[in-house]
Amino acid sequence: MLKLLFGIFLVSGSILAQTGDTLSAAKEVPVYSILKESQTLTVLPDFSYTHQVDRHIVVTSSDGLDHAFTRLFYDKLNSADAFELEVTDLNTGKTLKKARLKDMGDAAYYSSSTVFDDNRLKYFEVSAARFPIEVKIKTQVSSKTNFFLPRWSPVPNYNQKVTESTFTVIYPTALGLKYKELNLGGERKQEELGANTSITWTERDLAVQARDFDSDEDAKVLLAPVKFALDQYGGEMDSWSGLAVWQYALNKGRDELPEDFKAKILSLVAGVEDPYEKVKILYGYLQKNFRYVSIQLGIGGWQTMTAADVVKYSYGDCKGLTNLMKAMLDAAGIPSNYTLVFAGANADDIEVDLPSNQFNHVILQVPTETEPIWLECTSNLLPAGYLGDFTRDRHVLVTKPDGGYLAKTPAYDTEEWNEIRSVSQVVVDAQGNAKINTEQQFFGNFAADILYVKNNLDERQQRDFLNRNSSVSGLIVQDFSIDVASQDSLPITGLKFGGVVLKFSQMTAKRVMLRPFLGKLGPSHLANKSLKQLDEYEIELPEAWQPDGTLPRVVVDEEYFKGLLEMELEGKKLRIRRELSLKVPADLEKTEETDLLRKINTAFDRTILFANTPTPSTSSAYE
Structure with missing residues (x-):
């Protein structure tokens, strides 16, 4: 022992x-x-x-x-x-x-x-x-x-x-x-x-x-x-094409549609000539009539359900829904390609120099004369042609009967896909409290974030989200609405809300200073490496307030961003306009990102002062 x-x-x-x-x-x-x-x-x-x-x-x-x-x-x-x-x-x-x-x-x-x-x-x-x-x-x-x-x-x-x-x-x-x-x-x-x-x-x-x-x-x-x-x-993974040949053979013959369903598909696109419109119609039909369920049965989760079974049961996993969408497009005379991808928000790209099984998801590629149309067939929210952060900006394996090839999904890193517009009317009473009504439009990636809020949060959670993410601290949201639209593949969401802010301004006996309300930029604004933002405010001031000095005007033209802040006062109405445009490199270091955000926020952090001549009234309409 x-x-x-x-x-x-x-x-x-x-x-x-x-x-x-x-x-x-x-x-x-x-x-x-x-x-x-x-x-x-x-x-x-x-x-x-x-x-x-x-x-x-x-x-x-x-x-x-x-x-x-x-x-x-x-x-x-x-x-x-x-x-x-x-x-x-x-x-x-x-x-x-x-x-x-x-x-x-x-x-x-x-x-x-x-x-x-x-x-x-x-x-x-x-x-x-x-x-x-x-x-x-x-x-x-x-x-x-x-x-x-x-x-x-x-x-x-x-x-x-x-x-x-x-x-x-x-x-x-x-x-x-x-x-x-x-x-x-x-x-x-x-x-x-x-x-x-x-x-x-x-x-x-x-x-x-x-x-x-x-x-x-x-x-x-x-x-x-x-x-x-x-x-x-069996197969050979000596090249990406070899893996694609194997994947195509695995699903061969599993895209046959019932005749009555095929007739339904043809009726949906009857008289439509534009290929994108056909894709949009059929993709919308898939989204409305078939639900996503994760199915990992069968040959390692790699062989799709038959299209006929997806039609029969009205559900499928990413493989089944993508295979059905491909069959629907085939019936309408539009070729498309079953495509393998490693999915996940902020997921790393695959090792492109090691042809191998590096995938966990399937999407659909629809070739066109210009750019392909990409379809995320498990989503019932996204417009046809928009993938979102789950599968954007990464290499994918496009499979075809005679092989396949690596392609790259869109990065959505230009201003078109990263735009925010905001228009606000603010009425300030003599005590410095304010009532605010705001209309915002979000385009592309920012719209997808609001889509998530609309479809995954209940009314109380949505209200909490607005209260937490308002550019004006202390906002109490009283009413709001979220509208969803798209411009072809570009998702657009409209957000309207109204509320009150107590002590919108800081007041002394003789001077008034408006609290910050333009909103600071944070890391989420740089997540897509691009941003175009326009904020417009019309602020109705009490009669007693007059400008204390010159209203600030700021023009910024720096590395990675440009901006403009201008103000004008007409009678009681103060109009403010802020424009921002930025583009940052993909390899920007974390410390550089922090410094850039500080520089942007400091550039537009301007105090607005007014002289205050108090009136006899002491009541507030917003209390």
Whole structure:
């Protein structure tokens, strides 16, 4: 027993000793656990693979318990084969817990009622009252297909010190394998083992990552097969065209429409000559009559439902709705292309130099003589031709019968797609309170944001949104309306609201200063790298107020932005007009963005002063 305890402390102590210098050198990043790990991925001649992981973790505090949490995904293509766990108290050498596969919990991978899938996971959570503890974990999972190969990231968790991590891939040389290394600093060893090839990557003594670590700097290896098979569908991923050929074959023949539905489609576009109008009509019909449901059943979630089934059930996932839309356009004589994309707001673009499965969503491309029309078939809000931030500005794989190619979706980063117009009437009483009525128009990306507010928030939440986002602090919204329109593919929303602001001005016995009401720009205004904004105010002032000095006029012409602020007073009415136009580079640093916003807001932060001759009245019409 003493020898056993000594051995445990010797191994663990060596790990702790190896990291002592690093821990002291990186005090600003706390270390919650210490990891030594090895992984082996073995691809077999029948395109299946096994993935074995051996982890040795020293958890130094309760914050590191999540680092020992184990998840094993399984479905019809993947199985969880083995799990062994042993937890040891390093203070006493006592074994606290042992567990096997049968001890793991089991849960659905998704819990939403709008998701149909057969994806599940097994999981095990480690608990402890004292630290440090040592956790040894061995797992094995298998897959029937090499179409989905795991990526290797040697640092799996924030606040984790990795002393050594190895990743070995063994595959039949005849099947081929592609890989891409990112930010590695260790060793790679390759050798031939008869009919197989073995590649091993080793990384040691890696830096501890804080939660604000830039993921673009993370070390990783991306894998992709050359020859692959998913169910009975085989293909070659030697090029993007090869993957597109396979995807097209996977869905071939699944776009047949019932004859009565085909007749319905033709009747909808009868007499319409303009191709965009046809697309708009049929896209609108899809949006009104078919709902989106996530379906991950079938061949890895990659083969679409038949168009006939989507018509029958009036729902489909992104694949089913896109396939139906393609079939509807085909019936109307308009060719279109089923297109793969990696979707997600602010998602990173794919690695264009590694042809592989990097996609999680499907959209539709409709070629035209000029620019293609892009359709997001899961949306019941967006106009035909507008994708929104879910799939904009990224590379996509367009599939065609004879292959396919990479294309780029629109970035929507010009002023046309990023415009805000605002007109406000303000009436200020003698006590400085104000009543405000505002009409705003939002174009493109900003319109899409208001569409979300209209369709996903209830009336109370919409009112709260307006109160929080008003350019005038303290606004109490009394009534509002949101209207939706579009100009071809350009979404437009109209927002009208009225309300009151108590103490719109700051007053003394002799002077009045209007509170800021033009609205400051924030990071959201720069999110699309372009902005065109026009704000107009007509402010009706009390008779007693007169300008105290010259009304300010500002003209700005700086790098990245131009602007104009002008005012004029006619009788009791103060008219103010602010124009802004900006265009920033895509690679603008965060600090540069902050400085730019400060410069813009400072340029138009002008105090407006009036002399005040009080009247006998003391009542307010807006209290």
